[in-house]
Amino acid sequence: MKRLINHRPSRANALWMGVLPFILIGIVYLFASHARLAENPDDKLLPSFTQIVQTMEKSALTPSKRSGEILFIQDTLASLSRLGLGVLISALLGLALGIPLGLIPLVRSGLSPFVAAFSMVPPIAILPILFIVFGMGEVAKVALIVIGVTPLIVRDLQQRVEEFSREQLIKAQTLGASTWTLVIRIILPQMLPRLLDSVRLTLGTAWIFLISAEAIAATEGLGYRIFLVRRYLAMDLILPYVVWITLLAFLADFLLKKFTCKLFPWYETKERA
Amino acid sequence: MKSFLHSTLKLFVATTLASTVMATSLLADTKEKFQVAWTIYVGWMPWDYAQQTGIIDKWAKKYGIQIEMVQVNDYVESINQYTAGKFDGCVMTNMDALTIPAAGGVDSTALIVGDFSNGNDGIILKNKKKLSDIKGQSVNLVELSVSHYLLARGLESVGLKEKDIKVINTSDADIVAAFSSKDVTSLVTWNPQLSEIAGMKNASLVFDSSKIPGEIIDMLVMNTKTIEENPKLAKALTGAWYEVMALMKKGDESALKAMATASGTDLAGFNAQLKTTMLFHDASEAVKFTTSDALPKTMQKVSQFSFDHGILGDSAKNAAYVGMQFPNGKTYGNQSNVKLRFIDTYMKMASDGTL
Numbered sequence: 198m199k200r201l202i203n204h205r206p207s208r209a210n211a212l213w214m215g216v217l218p219f220i221l222i223g224i225v226y227l228f229a230s231h232a233r234l235a236e237n238p239d240d241k242l243l244p245s246f247t248q249i250v251q252t253m254e255k256s257a258l259t260p261s262k263r264s265g266e267i268l269f270i271q272d273t274l275a276s277l278s279r280l281g282l283g284v285l286i287s288a289l290l291g292l293a294l295g296i297p298l299g300l301i302p303l304v305r306s307g308l309s310p311f312v313a314a315f316s317m318v319p320p321i322a323i324l325p326i327l328f329i330v331f332g333m334g335e336v337a338k339v340a341l342i343v344i345g346v347t348p349l350i351v352r353d354l355q356q357r358v359e360e361f362s363r364e365q366l367i368k369a370q371t372l373g374a375s376t377w378t379l380v381i382r383i384i385l386p387q388m389l390p391r392l393l394d395s396v397r398l399t400l401g402t403a404w405i406f407l408i409s410a411e412a413i414a415a416t417e418g419l420g421y422r423i424f425l426v427r428r429y430l431a432m433d434l435i436l437p438y439v440v441w442i443t444l445l446a447f448l449a450d451f452l453l454k455k456f457t458c459k460l461f462p463w464y465e466t467k468e469r470a
Numbered sequence: 471m472k473s474f475l476h477s478t479l480k481l482f483v484a485t486t487l488a489s490t491v492m493a494t495s496l497l498a499d500t501k502e503k504f505q506v507a508w509t510i511y512v513g514w515m516p517w518d519y520a521q522q523t524g525i526i527d528k529w530a531k532k533y534g535i536q537i538e539m540v541q542v543n544d545y546v547e548s549i550n551q552y553t554a555g556k557f558d559g560c561v562m563t564n565m566d567a568l569t570i571p572a573a574g575g576v577d578s579t580a581l582i583v584g585d586f587s588n589g590n591d592g593i594i595l596k597n598k599k600k601l602s603d604i605k606g607q608s609v610n611l612v613e614l615s616v617s618h619y620l621l622a623r624g625l626e627s628v629g630l631k632e633k634d635i636k637v638i639n640t641s642d643a644d645i646v647a648a649f650s651s652k653d654v655t656s657l658v659t660w661n662p663q664l665s666e667i668a669g670m671k672n673a674s675l676v677f678d679s680s681k682i683p684g685e686i687i688d689m690l691v692m693n694t695k696t697i698e699e700n701p702k703l704a705k706a707l708t709g710a711w712y713e714v715m716a717l718m719k720k721g722d723e724s725a726l727k728a729m730a731t732a733s734g735t736d737l738a739g740f741n742a743q744l745k746t747t748m749l750f751h752d753a754s755e756a757v758k759f760t761t762s763d764a765l766p767k768t769m770q771k772v773s774q775f776s777f778d779h780g781i782l783g784d785s786a787k788n789a790a791y792v793g794m795q796f797p798n799g800k801t802y803g804n805q806s807n808v809k810l811r812f813i814d815t816y817m818k819m820a821s822d823g824t825l
Contacts (some may be wrong), residue, residue: 230572232742239575239783239809252784325647332653333610333638395599414610414640414648425639428614429781 245431283342291350299358338410342376390464515729533702559692572809587686589746592678613639613656719751753821
């Protein structure tokens with residue numbers, strides 16, 4: 198009698214089991230959509246797959262009647278550049294603040310309570326202020342991401358630095374390293390992969406802020422399109438857009454992980470040990 | 471492996487069953503009680519008052535049914551919920567009735583035509599005084615809403631096209647804050663935000679809905695099948711509505727005050743909004759408006775605008791895709807796809823005093 202915990206699926210079975218939930222969701226959707234469309238062929242809530250494909254063909258392959266551009270590509274590029282810029286600024290700020298906060302007691306005493314309190318301000322609640330300070334354009338959208346994400350990264354990095362092995366720091370000091378040398382030669386190289394980890398974890402949050410910013414005022418972007426067509430319940434566009442956003446987020450996460458592995462092989466092996 | 475297949479099969483059967491149950495519950499039609507959604511707007515506050523003071527209950531009881539008026543915070547969401555079948559009726563404008571439920575295949579009937587916007591929607595420019603100055607500007611507004619329609623009509627009146635400006639979709643909740651931002655130079659919105667912004671420094675109201683009277687209509691829209699099967703529901707709602715209208719016509723201060731408070735303003739603020747709302751106090755006025763020749767013409771314009779902006783749905787090949795029906799046998803568009811109906815049946819009963 199083999200125990201359950203010792204059952205290992207074969208490669209083929211594992212693959213099949215991994216795909217199964219997706220197939221099941223697809224089937225459930227098909228049934229529900231079919232039932233609603235049988236009742237009302239113009240129903241917009243659960244469009245058929247054919248309808249979704251047609252709509253996406255129009256949006257991803259045909260230039261728009263109004264602007265002559267391909268909306269899907271335009272939306273994706275607009276959103277990705279906002280997200281990329283926002284996350285990049287947040288990561289740099291996180292590094293610039295997280296390391297001194299974790300390493301230097303004087304900085305920690307002065308800034309830590311402020312950062313802790315600031316990280317608790319819900320950015321969405323101060324949106325009207327953000328508009329007045331940053332305007333309604335691109336700056337406000339990127340700023341919303343930065344304000345939402347930076348505190349998370351700063352606090353995470355601060356903790357990682359605080360957990361840093363004291364022995365290494367003392368050893369370096371006895372060898373004559375200055376604070377600056379410590380930061381540059383010891384802390385920074387070891388913090389970079391942790392920063393990437395932190396960025397991976399905050400990507401989801403960054404997407405939320407991106408979509409919220411685009412929902413409030415925009416002329417293009419994935420979040421903009423969803424909130425625009427929500428006005429007439431165009432689920433045939435909303436559903437594929439949501440799947441696309443999920444896929445982009447998944448890809449970004451995957452690429453960051455690969456990037457970390459490639460750049461800091463020692464970090465991954467240490468993790469596994 | 472065998473047991474694995476077996477359990478997969480079981481799981482498959484279970485999901486199929488679950489999905490069928492889900493699908494049928496989405497279609498579920500049996501109900502003991504009727505629910506009508508409403509949102510905060512000057513022309514719809516009477517519904518809240520009727521519910522709060524028991525006027526709705528009184529009329530529902532008279533016809534032996536139960537009616538619940540449900541307040542929804544988000545206007546578009548309330549219409550979407552109605553379209554999805556969660557509510558039996560919902561308050562909305564003529565344009566939204568055409569583009570959301572009707573274009574979505576939900577046969578809907580405008581049971582009560584309550585009012586039309588007579589200045590409640592407007593275009594505001596910063597530091598400029600004439601509508602024609604809007605040329606080349608970015609305009610902040612809720613895209614594809616009645617604001618967008620008003621803008622299109624305004625541009626038309628000064629010989630401009632939508633190409634001459636750039637539209638920026640901006641949430642109505644944030645539009646007041648948006649005006650204070652330096653890169654916002656013009657916007658379109660409705661009350662109460664409109665009067666809030668019009669009172670600001672450098673703001674000038676250059677065009678408003680009083681220049682296109684009768685084109686932005688606020689009404690109570692019901693599922694056609696529901697009221698055909700339950701005429702009592704239509705009678706009770708109409709009765710309750712005109713009872714409140716009579717109070718408002720008299721200028722009943724306690725009623726007006728209650729509505730003002732519920733909409734988040736004071737009596738003076740509410741009266742100011744009423745001034746720019748052409749409310750049909752008497753059922754006979756509403757009947758006259760609904761049976762007029764102007765209404766089909768207006769709906770034709772709205773239909774054309776909606777089609778041009780792609781909001782009649784993908785199956786629409788032209789502006790006449792969604793058929794409409796008006797009292798006295800007047801029609802518009804595709805008669806094999808009539809999804810929006812204007813009737814005067816119950817308003818007429820109210821005006822004849824036979825409810």
